[in-house]
Amino acid sequence: MNEEIIKEVINLIENKKIKQLREFLDNINEADFPKIFEELDEEKVIMVYRLLSKEKAAEVFVELDTDDEEKLINCLTDREIKNVMNEIFMDDAVDLIEEMPSNVVKRILANTKIEDRKIINELLKYPEDTAGTIMTTEFMDLKEDMTVKDAFIRIKKKGLRSETVYNSYVLSSDRKLLGMVDIKSLLIADRQSKVKDIMETNIIKAQTLDDQEEIVKLFDKYDVVAVPVVDKENRLVGIITIDDAIDVMQEETAEDFEVMAAMSPTEDSYFKTSVFTHAKNRIVWLLVLMISAMLTGGIIANFEESISALPILVSFIPMLMGTGGNCGSQSSTLIIRGLATDEIPIKDWAKAIWKELRVSIIVGIVLAIINTARITIQYHDFKIALVVSITLVFTVIVAKILGCVLPILSKKLKMDPAIMAAPLLTTLVDATTVLIFFSIVTTAFAI
């Protein structure tokens, strides 16, 4: 599908069928343009972009990657930039300003209306990752004494300049949020009814400084398509729409995955990130973990005599450490996710530990039985089998308890529980496993 579109665009450009190209472009979804632009050289990108209608040009612009936006701006005239800034919504304008280098920002602001510039400056003041930074200021506002008919007149007039008309917000004369009307209620209601009689007053809303992660949960829990954002005096200052909430959801998930795999999170896509940045994002944690792993090495070095006496013991270490690591990773993943999605409320920490303890005992015993059988059959040495299996049970229990306790502790200490995932946890479990193993070995074999 996508490739046919690209072919047709190239074909129309090459045959200079400008009128047809313009029509064809108008029917392409704005979200498909980045892929098309990738296949064209810069000159043709500009040419195609200039064929778009005013509205489409702005819609396409906000779909582009930061790099491409910058390139495009550098080719656009002031008039064209003015058009984009007039058409895009305030949340997109703020994102743009935040991502562009300062010389480009200057040019953008010079081509932005004074009143919009004021709004942008206000929005830029909110701390990172709060509701204020992802909301937009173009919402549909109604008054409580309006009739449904008046409401429709207002929506018809202001609709195009609102990011969404699915919900309208009912404000008092001092802009306090009194209620919310879904478009369905308006459409079904009698045209002479008053807005105040059909509005909902029990509104799902956020405050400007609320954490964006908490806001995303509101969308998920209450199945809303927009959340109004109020200031401390309950004055409506913006709305967050569901498309932006989904973006935040994706970002937060990506960040969790990256942190849980011992990387510094990045906002750029895989291929857009340079090899050096990739290396940098990964090296810090690798170093920390490499140095921590030396602890385990140090413990082993302390038992050199046992190793010399019974070198076969060493061959069980990978299995013990591996199983411990995997057990810990299972528990920590479940707990980290549970904390992130509120499935495991922090107040239920004892319940979670109790659950993990019981699970770990069952898992440990089952693995130990199979392991005892395996080693006894292979080496005909029940004593070694027993020593390894007892270690295994302890390792599984310790790994699962640590995998449960550490993320909860992080959360209590207001740190990101995700850093307590497999990599760091495994390093700790490795050291514990080796210590347990050699303690049992030295006792059992008196070496």
Add this chain to the structure above:
Amino acid sequence: MNEEIIKEVINLIENKKIKQLREFLDNINEADFPKIFEELDEEKVIMVYRLLSKEKAAEVFVELDTDDEEKLINCLTDREIKNVMNEIFMDDAVDLIEEMPSNVVKRILANTKIEDRKIINELLKYPEDTAGTIMTTEFMDLKEDMTVKDAFIRIKKKGLRSETVYNSYVLSSDRKLLGMVDIKSLLIADRQSKVKDIMETNIIKAQTLDDQEEIVKLFDKYDVVAVPVVDKENRLVGIITIDDAIDVMQEETAEDFEVMAAMSPTEDSYFKTSVFTHAKNRIVWLLVLMISAMLTGGIIANFEESISALPILVSFIPMLMGTGGNCGSQSSTLIIRGLATDEIPIKDWAKAIWKELRVSIIVGIVLAIINTARITIQYHDFKIALVVSITLVFTVIVAKILGCVLPILSKKLKMDPAIMAAPLLTTLVDATTVLIFFSIVTTAFAI
């Protein structure tokens, strides 16, 4: 907030203020009821539930967990079940039928209208995880020759029985999907315009058998609030709304996390899953990995002589295996996520490997330099330092390449790339690391 609500409900029940309780309940969001019910005993749950209005009762019902739904149904009269089945949307009805035990299903179907029963049966036929299983059949349909005024009359009449009125779908007389109208376009348009003149014909749509994962991507990419689902003849059979898409998104993410931590995925929440089920979900992979880890043990056992001669070497194994595992986990996480989100298209596999190769060389060399310095300082033995560091470079490269290649290979073989995450990968990397290490050791020290 939530706790105050619960307290007030309990207070009103205890003081038998039924009228006030009824009013109070009506103002509580349906999504908050599961938490409230958790705090009440069964008798009080039924009492509270019976105080709800017809519509609210159905809304609250679909918010409950499967267990609670079952319990509630067993206490409801046939008439009450009939009411729920009349009010809920078809996608929720299908979910309910799929999750209930057969005796409950019989009772539910006996209290469902014949025409709805037919629809439910049709929907139940779609294979798991396809668009057909998550769509609902209550959509707003218009004809192309209607005027905007006619459209509003139809919406007013049918609106309550449509899951959403944000989008209306324009159908031909044989129910083929011709176009889509957003409610904003309708509201802004002249009331005498024809629907066909304002409808969009370039529609983002899905087919009944499309994979639900692919559909979720449409919502993310195109910022739509609903996706129409057509059959092979382009007849509209249902729509998928964004709230269900978000649920799928969350489910798929949870599944990825679980598979990547070597667990069988489960749909139940952490605390609702029994200890035995938790143990069962985790044991299978642990066993597979435990047995695979014996491969690494076997390799070590083969080098017993080297170990006896130079037991200090063993103390470097945890650091080498740990670093290898972490490097592999970093790469595989990025690749698995990239494949899942289409950030890394499968056709770009060579580009990804080339990137990982360059990253791994930089990372390997940096870690090796630091490691050489550390060992030389600690043990005053440059030769051992060199052997360990050379192994480290190879390990990092092998781990990162495997972490990149294995998920891509899985995807090519139509398997879930997520199973190639850290646990399985680490086991492979461990074996490789140990093999590389002892190969270099035996060569360097001639033991």
